[in-house]
Amino acid sequence: QNVAVEPKDDNLFEWNCSIKADHDSPYRGGTYHFTLSLPTTFPFKAPSVTFKTKIYHPGINEEGAICVPVLRDEVGHCNLLAIIQEKLNNPSADDPFEPDVAAMLKNDKNRFLATAKEWTKKYALAMP
Structure with missing residues (x-):
């Protein structure tokens, strides 16, 4: 399974x-x-998502905050995990938290892909 939640x-x-x-x-x-x-006022106030694993992604900043417009626009969205999965599967330079990473994705996609794969090996394979 691709998602675990507890x-x-x-x-x-x-x-x-x-x-x-x-x-x-x-x-x-x-x-x-x-x-x-989840805030105590959920679903009237948006949840927050913080990545603990470092990731080279235009929509996730160094602190692990993720740029998911649906968190701002549709607070009660029930497909949040699917949206996060989609961001991993299809990184986009639109609405970035990391402008330099987004620029690399737009202007030098091969370099972006190589760096993302390198960070995956360095940070995401080492986690338990």
């Missing part, structure tokens, strides 16, 4: 999650861990 310390507002990318993604082979935090 409550953090029996807290239903904090979830430990892990996700794997599809075979044709530059992140394939890696397991990416992140925290999904």
Whole structure:
């Protein structure tokens, strides 16, 4: 299975999650861990997602925050994990958190893919 989710310390507002990318993604082979935090006012306020595994991705910044417009636009979106999976499978330079990574994806896709694969080997394969 590509996604695993479990409550953090029996807290239903904090979830430990892990996700794997599809075979044709530059992140394939890696397991990416992140925290999904639901505010007490959910679904009226958006959840936050923080990646714990370093990833070279235009939509995820150095602190692990993910740029998912649906978190801003459709707070109660029920397909959040599928959207995160899609971002891993198809990185996009649109709406980036990391402009330099987005520029590389647009202007030198082969270099972007090589760097993403290198980071996957370095950070996402070493995690338990």
